[in-house]
Amino acid sequence: MIIYIEKKYLDNSITKKILAKYKSAKVLEIDNHKNIFDKSIAWKRDQNIIIAWANNAILEAPDWYWHKWKWYFLKNSLNCIFDCKYCYLKWAFKNNDLVIFVNYEDIKKQILELVKKREGNETIWFYSSDYSDNLAIDNLTDFTKEFIPFFDSLENVKMEIRTKSVNIWNMLKLNVSKNIEIAFSLNPLEVINKYELKTCSLDARLEAINKLLDTGWQVGVRFLPLLEIDNYQEIYLSFLKYVRVKLDFTKIFSVYIWWLLYTHEDYNKMLKKEPYLDLLYRLEKVDDWFYRESRVVRDFFYKLFWDMIKEQECNICLDK
Numbered sequence: 117m118i119i120y121i122e123k124k125y126l127d128n129s130i131t132k133k134i135l136a137k138y139k140s141a142k143v144l145e146i147d148n149h150k151n152i153f154d155k156s157i158a159w160k161r162d163q164n165i166i167i168a169w170a171n172n173a174i175l176e177a178p179d180w181y182w183h184k185w186k187w188y189f190l191k192n193s194l195n196c197i198f199d200c201k202y203c204y205l206k207w208a209f210k211n212n213d214l215v216i217f218v219n220y221e222d223i224k225k226q227i228l229e230l231v232k233k234r235e236g237n238e239t240i241w242f243y244s245s246d247y248s249d250n251l252a253i254d255n256l257t258d259f260t261k262e263f264i265p266f267f268d269s270l271e272n273v274k275m276e277i278r279t280k281s282v283n284i285w286n287m288l289k290l291n292v293s294k295n296i297e298i299a300f301s302l303n304p305l306e307v308i309n310k311y312e313l314k315t316c317s318l319d320a321r322l323e324a325i326n327k328l329l330d331t332g333w334q335v336g337v338r339f340l341p342l343l344e345i346d347n348y349q350e351i352y353l354s355f356l357k358y359v360r361v362k363l364d365f366t367k368i369f370s371v372y373i374w375w376l377l378y379t380h381e382d383y384n385k386m387l388k389k390e391p392y393l394d395l396l397y398r399l400e401k402v403d404d405w406f407y408r409e410s411r412v413v414r415d416f417f418y419k420l421f422w423d424m425i426k427e428q429e430c431n432i433c434l435d436k
């Protein structure tokens with residue numbers, strides 16, 4: 117493993133923590149992460165780590181993106197230690213090196229500037245973990261320790277941390293914050309085993325959800341992406357029955373379902389990176405913009421979720 121460090125962060129506390137964990141890694145000083153991350157083209161098993169400065173860590177979510185409030189993406193790290201076969205990071209980036217932006221104070225300043233500019237006291241949401249799984253690398257980055265108390269100090273400014281990890285131990289040491297929703301992606305074991313490599317098991321995720329609920333955290337559930345695997349009707353039905361036994365949905369903060377969906381351009385990039393991924397060949401070209409699962413498949417899932425999750429409004433992303 118190589119750890120690339122932008123020179124000004126050689127003495128940073130997160131840098132030191134990472135170096136202490138990977139003592140045998142080769143360390144290289146660099147001027148700018150873009151010289152490595154944007155240029156090396158490889159999707160390899162062994163990830164390198166790049167410790168860097170984020171010039172602009174906040175991106176506004178596009179209008180067509182599913183959201184009720186003002187939403188922003190928090191881009192504090194890039195790439196993921198997990199390997200979900202369908203993951204959009206595969207088309208978004210040229211390689212799978214893990215970039216960790218450690219200029220936390222700048223990132224917080226950028227958030228505060230946006231908060232200052234908002235109209236009145238409107239609620240703003242920040243999605244963290246769209247570009248990586250922040251909880252999975254929390255032991256390296258101290259993300260929860262740094263950002264949960266920060267968001268907690270703001271009024272009507274919320275953060276969603278989405279994850280397939282169960283690394284909740286640092287969170288459990290913090291004060292519960294009503295400005296945080298920790299959202300767990302769930303899928304049947306058959307999907308996890310085949311397509312969500314290295315992620316935590318379904319039972320471990322359910323156990324983590326219950327632990328966080330017991331301590332008062334707001335926990336969301338994301339059934340995404342729903343996949344047209346062989347025998348999907350039976351598999352998802354028994355999966356939902358199981359999840360309903362394990363979780364009390366009256367306590368769940370929000371539920372969303374979503375599909376596998378790629379723009380044409382991204383779909384073609386995915387085909388190059390994952391040419392044998394059967395899921396890709398089951399998608400339909402629905403219009404000039406997107407590939408997605410068929411109407412029949414989507415309608416099956418709608419009915420199933422509406423029948424099975426009665427206590428909660430089940431929100432649907434990007435579909436009518």
Ligand code: SF4
Nearest residue numbers: 196198199200203280
């Ligand atoms: S956990 Fe999320 S970010 Fe990580 S590989 Fe899977 S889909 Fe991608």
